[in-house]
Structures are given as C-alpha cells and as structure tokens.
Amino acid sequence: MPVERHGLTGTPMSGSGPQHFITVDAETDVIRDGIATISAIRDRVEARERIRIPIVWFVRFQRKTSEYKKIDSPEYFAGPVTSAFDGFELARPELVQMLASGDEIGWHYHAYNYVHRTDLSHARRIAIVSADLVACAEAIRARHPYVEARSFRFGWFFIPDYGLFTTLERVGIGVDASIRPGTEGRQVKAFEATYLPALTTTPKKIGNIFFVPYFLTRLIHDYEVVAHDFGWSRMDAASTRRRQEEFEHDLVQTANAVKRGSGSFTTYRTFVASQSSPVA
Numbered sequence: 001m002p003v004e005r006h007g008l009t010g011t012p013m014s015g016s017g018p019q020h021f022i023t024v025d026a027e028t029d030v031i032r033d034g035i036a037t038i039s040a041i042r043d044r045v046e047a048r049e050r051i052r053i054p055i056v057w058f059v060r061f062q063r064k065t066s067e068y069k070k071i072d073s074p075e076y077f078a079g080p081v082t083s084a085f086d087g088f089e090l091a092r093p094e095l096v097q098m099l100a101s102g103d104e105i106g107w108h109y110h111a112y113n114y115v116h117r118t119d120l121s122h123a124r125r126i127a128i129v130s131a132d133l134v135a136c137a138e139a140i141r142a143r144h145p146y147v148e149a150r151s152f153r154f155g156w157f158f159i160p161d162y163g164l165f166t167t168l169e170r171v172g173i174g175v176d177a178s179i180r181p182g183t184e185g186r187q188v189k190a191f192e193a194t195y196l197p198a199l200t201t202t203p204k205k206i207g208n209i210f211f212v213p214y215f216l217t218r219l220i221h222d223y224e225v226v227a228h229d230f231g232w233s234r235m236d237a238a239s240t241r242r243r244q245e246e247f248e249h250d251l252v253q254t255a256n257a258v259k260r261g262s263g264s265f266t267t268y269r270t271f272v273a274s275q276s277s278p279v280a
C-alpha cells in the first residue's frame with residue numbers, strides 16, 4: 001500500500017514508520033577526532049534517552065586529489081593504488097570499535113577527476129572513474145579485510161553517471177546513499193557539473209543495488225566537530241562546539257520521535273535485511 005510521507009510517495013518500508021539513518025562522511029585528516037567526538041555525542045544521547053542509535057560511517061578511500069587533477073588515462077587508474085587518502089587505515093582503531101558496537105562502515109568516494117578534468121570527454125572521465133573505483137575497491141579489500149563495506153556514498157552526493165553502478169555492483173556494493181532528491185539540474189559546488197535527475201525518491205532496488213535516497217537521513221562530517229583549517233574549510237573551536245550541540249539536539253529530537261512510535265533508527269545493512277525477509 002503506498003504511503004505519503006513528507007510529500008514523497010512510495011512503498012512502506014517494513015517495520016512501522018520511517019527509518020532514520022544517522023550518517024557520517026569521515027574523510028579528512030581529523031577523522032580520528034571526528035569519529036571519537038561524534039560517537040561520544042551518540043553515546044551520551046543513547047544513555048540519556050535509553051535508545052540504541054547506530055551510525056553509518058562513510059569512510060573516504062581514494063587516490064590523492066593531485067592524481068585526479070593531473071592524470072588523464074583510464075589505464076593509469078586501472079593500475080594499483082600506491083598513495084591514497086585511506087580513512088580505513090587512519091581511523092582503524094576507532095572503526096574496529098564502531099563495528100563491534102553494531103555500527104556500519106561504508107565507502108565514501110569523490111569523483112574528483114570528473115569535476116576537475118572538464119577538458120576530457122564525459123566518456124573518458126567515466127572510464128577513469130570506473131577504472132579507479134575497481135582499483136580502489138581492490139585496494140580496500142586487500143588492505144582492510146575488517147571492513148567489508150557494502151554501502152556507498154559519492155562525495156557532494158554527486159553521481160556523474162548512473163552507469164557507474166554497474167561497476168560498483170561488480171565490486172560488491174549493494175546499497176547507494178548518494179541520491180539527494182531536489183538537487184537535479186543544480187550546479188555541483190563551483191564545478192562545471194550538474195546533478196542528474198533522481199533515479200528514485202524512495203528506497204528502491206534497481207538491478208542489484210538498493211538505492212536509499214537522502215530522506216530522513218542525517219549527515220555530519222568528521223571535520224564539522226573538530227577545529228581545523230584545511231584552506232578549503234576552516235572552523236574554530238566555538239563553531240565546532242555549536243555544530244556538536246546542534247547534532248546532539250537533533251539526535252535527541254529524533255530519539256524522542258522514535259520513542260513516541262515514529263519509526264526506528266537503522267543502518268543500511270539492517271534496512272536491506274529487513275526488506276528481503278517476509279513482513280508480518
């Protein structure tokens with residue numbers, strides 16, 4: 001039976017009411033502090049509100065940004081990953097702990113080559129992204145058997161081409177969290193690229209990928225809760241403190257809604273499992 005929620009029509013998800021996804025894009029040099037800080041806030045709200053709040057950590061793994069800017073050959077990107085931003089390595093102790101507590105770890109990847117190399121054809125850039133996704137997935141598997149990331153989110157929620165999901169499916173991705181309805185046709189940051197129309201506005205399995213659009217989803221980044229100055233982003237202690245308070249407030253509000261019977265907190269892993277089992 002179709003239901004109407006926040007103006008979006010779709011098939012009801014199993015269980016009752018909306019599923020709330022708390023997600024973190026963990027992707028910078030402050031990743032360890034960011035994970036520890038966000039997790040501590042979650043622990044506090046869990047204890048106070050007496051409700052379990054699992055988090056999905058989308059951890060960035062990919063080559064150095066400079067490689068994506070300089071190199072224009074798909075053959076190169078099909079080759080081994082030598083130097084990388086490897087969030088799984090940088091925050092390994094924290095992530096192992098998060099997994100043990102029932103959180104989920106996903107993979108976060110920015111299509112830097114695509115947005116920076118607008119001198120290349122769309123087809124060539126997609127060939128590069130595709131080759132690189134395969135090489136990066138292999139590197140993650142080889143370096144970090146503890147991870148088993150099945151969920152995926154593109155940086156800036158920017159999907160350069162839906163055809164890339166054929167590649168992602170091949171490397172073991174089963175859930176995508178990159179679709180953000182309402183962005184279609186808009187410019188991606190200051191880049192010469194625009195968002196594609198949303199493939200779906202409700203959770204839907206297409207091929208072997210479960211697309212879960214950004215809907216009743218929270219996103220916070222590692223760097224929003226830790227003072228930093230990366231050049232492209234800077235925040236002082238006071239502004240990160242405010243961001244932490246907002247996040248905590250938001251979690252409390254959602255926890256209270258859940259306790260009043262409005263849905264539940266979930267992860268993509270749990271959500272997908274619930275979709276494939278019969279609903280009573």
Ligand SMILES: [Zn+2]
Nearest residue numbers: 025027155156
């Ligand atoms: Zn990102």
